[in-house]
Amino acid sequence: MTSEERTPAGQRVWETARELFYREGVRSCGVAEIAEHSGVGKPSIYRNFGSKDELAVAYLREKAVPPREILRAAQEAYPGDARAQLRRVVAEIAREITAPGHRGCPLANAVVEFPDRTHPVREAAEALKREYLGLFRELVAPLPVGDPENLAHLIQMLVEGAHITGQIFGPDRSAANLVDATDRLVDSYLSD
Known part of the structure; x- marks a missing residue:
């Protein structure tokens, strides 16, 4: 409604x-x-x-910004530059982590709250998280990397970890490290 x-x-x-x-x-x-x-x-x-x-x-x-909107904004900002598009998306997530009142990812929070995988709230949170994984898959697919599927999954893990460590140790360092770690990770996957 x-x-x-x-x-x-x-x-x-x-x-x-x-x-x-x-x-x-x-x-x-x-x-x-x-x-x-x-x-x-x-x-x-x-x-x-x-x-x-x-x-x-x-x-x-x-709460979940549609991945299509995120991808479209990144593509419009950096047409034809897949690496810059990925950096933009990760930088946006980092900014979100440092926003006042940020309490972690609401989708991840819901997954933790509802351990029963058949509960409608858990199912919705997981479905939305899968859409975000698909976003990372689309962002890394144009890059010259050996295993884009695994790279997308690892980036998603970095994002999830940054949300959590931001709650534990403070947001600024977690946000900065998310950007840095993603860049280093992508570099390690690039084909020579």
């Missing part, structure tokens, strides 16, 4: 849930807490969103 389709109460629920899910985690926020913070009764929440799981899946989809 888009913001235009939501009732005013539904919009308050949406804004409250997005904030609580990111700050506190999806599992730790119940419908009662969302109702209390939004000033909207539980029946209205269910009328607007169906269930907490549906609300959480919508939240994840909203």
